[in-house]
Amino acid sequence: MGDHKESLRKISTTLALKNEEIQNFICCLKQSLQNLESNSSHALEDLDVEFSSLYSVLDELKEGMVTRIKQERASRTYELQSQLSACTKALESSEEQLELANQALCSSEMDGFNKAAKEIKDSVTMAPAFRLSLKAKVSDNMSHMMVDFTQERNMLLGLKFLPVPGTPxxxxxxxxxxxxxxxxxxxxxxxxxxxxxxxxxxxxxxxxxxxxxxxxxxxxxxxxxxxxxxxxxxxxxxxxxxxxxxxxxxxxxxxxxxxxxxxxTNAFLFKLDSGTAHQNLRVEENSVEWDSCGGKIQEIRKEKNRTSSPLHSPARSALMSPKRGPSVRGGRDRFTAESYTVLGDTVIDAGQHYWEVWFDKESKGFGAGVALRSLGRFDQLGKSSASWCVHLNNWLQQSFTAKHNNKARPLDCAIPDRVGVYCSYDEGILSFYNARTKQLIHSFRAKFTQPVVPAFMVWNGSFSVQTGLQVPSMVQSGQRRNSGTSSSNASLT
Structure with missing residues (x-):
């Protein structure tokens, strides 16, 4: 009994689902019928509009052609009538002269004859009949105004509905x-x-x-x-x-x-790891501002009071890069003292990568480069063997240098406000460019024994990072030209 009930229950469920599917399909068919009626009406309206437009064009063309024929007829009629009037007047004058000449020939008086003959001769010499051109000024042929719409008629007969465009x-x-x-x-x-x-x-x-x-x-x-x-x-x-x-x-x-x-779309994408940032650095997205009041302390307190999804939740793991993970620094391991540093959250262990940094040139201190994740919490960027950077110093006297392992090389170039950083991990090349002109500022050559991360420092200033960038073509070309040549900065590597 129980098995039969369960079987019947399954059949009922299946029938209910099938009925729901059929009902939905019926609704779709009814909607399709309504759409068909509406779309057909629109198609008929559009067809009327198109044919009305075509009729209008034909009527306009016909009106223009009729006007031209009438103008041509009027112009030629005027010329022919003028010529006809002139010829008629000349003929009348000539007939009068002929009549006078015949009368003079019939006269028997010599004196009268001589006088009449002289007058007739003078008048005939000046007669308009001898100055007329006996050729029509214009032709009565209007064949140049004839039309042949055979081609156009065939085109009209070939009118069809617009075909659906092919698939690109x-x-x-x-x-x-x-x-x-x-x-x-x-x-x-x-x-x-x-x-x-x-x-x-x-x-x-x-x-x-x-x-x-x-x-x-x-x-x-x-x-x-x-x-x-x-x-x-x-x-x-x-x-x-x-x-x-x-x-x-x-x-x-x-x-x-x-x-x-x-x-x-090969590009290097990373975020600033706020867990590594000095407490005086306020990190927002990919922007950093130095805060003498210790802006990070307030952020830490907010984070402690904020509920968030667990680190290994599906929402986080689905978006996390395989080279991006939770910071190995936290709390007491963040940068401190005069190391106003923050690191990127994605390691570089292979390939070629590029990113750009906008920075305030009025900052008292600024640095950008790469560092090992093991960079000491008291280490300043460029002052240990674990970091490489270009460094701007505006304290007391301005300087722009390339720094590594506590050695600095002055850079003889104008200080840009936007620096491009190129890192070829496999070749051991770290190059800095003026991001606007793509001119090379400095190159390091080193053997990276461990993965590195983007590294930045700022003191009394601010900067922002743009990631998700490809290596620019000009940078790639410059690197190819410089490959195989010795570095002039070998003393810093």
Whole structure:
């Protein structure tokens, strides 16, 4: 009995679910019927509008052509009538002269004859009949005003509904990713002169394969693209890939999206590790400001009173970089004394990486570079063998130097307000650039025996870091030119 009830209960559940599916499908069909009626009405209205527009164009063309024919007829009529009037008057005058001449010939008086003959001769000499051109000034032929609409008629007979544009295909081999820009190139299998524009959509993702239904980032849309390529600029590569898809549009119809493609966006992304920061450094996102009142103490108290998800919760682990982990420093191990230092939260143990730093040139002290995670809590940046940096000193006398292992080399260049830092871990190269001009400021050559992290210091000033940047092309080119050459700064390495 119990088994039969359970079996019947399962059947009832299945039927209920199936009934719900059928009801939902019925609702969809009813909605489709309503949509079909509405869309058909819109299509008929659009067709009327288009044909009315075509009729208007034809009427306008006809009116213009009729006007030209009437103007041509009026102009020629005037010329022919003027010539006809002149000829009629000349003929009348000539007939009068002829009549006088005949009368003179019939006269028997010699004196009268001579006088009449002389008058007739003088008047005939000046007669308009002998000055007339007996050729029509204008032609009566109007064949140049004839029209032949055979081609246009065939075009009209060939009018059809707009076809759905073909599906574009993104040419992965021609797409480019460099200098934090992405150029996407696509083609159509068959040319289509009806295409008006393209729509490109993209979104960031950490997945290499096909796009998933649920993604962390929404699609971004670029409309009105007239060419078969587009360059996205001002990007921040804070994910591993960017997914792209494109579709073609004509005046009324939109085609299908192309197959999505993923382009890898290699860039170094890190955050400032507030757990390492000196208590006088106030860290907000990727910005730091020196606070003589010990701004970090208040932040620490806030963190203690704030409830947050556990360190190893799914929400945290899903977003955490494999090279980014909880700070090994905390509490008493943070930088202290005169080491106004803060480290990045992501280690560098391979590859080429680049980031930029904006800093206040009025700061009493500022430094940027890399350091080992084991850098001592009292160690100042550049004053131990565990750190390399460029350092600005505005205390008493201004200086701009490259520092490592407590040795400093003055840098003979204008102090920029924005420094680019390039680190090639495998080659043991750490280079600093004017981030605006990409001119080399200084290069260290060293053997990194341990992974390093971005490191910064500031005293009586502020700075901010921009990450998610690719190695700029100019920096890569400069590094290739300098490879194999000895460093002039070997004494600091």
């Amino acid at each position: 295909e993104i040419q992965v081999s021609e797409c480019q990713v460099c200098d934090n820009t992405v150029t996407v190139v696509w083609t159509l299998l068959e040319p289509d002169t009806k295409i008006d524009h393209y729509i490109l959509e993209y979104r960031r993702t950490n997945h290499e394969g096909p796009p998933r239904i649920k993604e962390e980032h929404p699609w971004m849309v670029v409309e009105g693209i007239r060419q078969t390529e587009y360059t996205l600029t001002g990007l921040r590569f804070d994910t591993r890939y960017i997914t792209f898809r494109v579709k073609a549009c004509n005046k009324a119809v939109t085609g299908e999206f192309s197959e999505p493609i993923n382009l890898e």
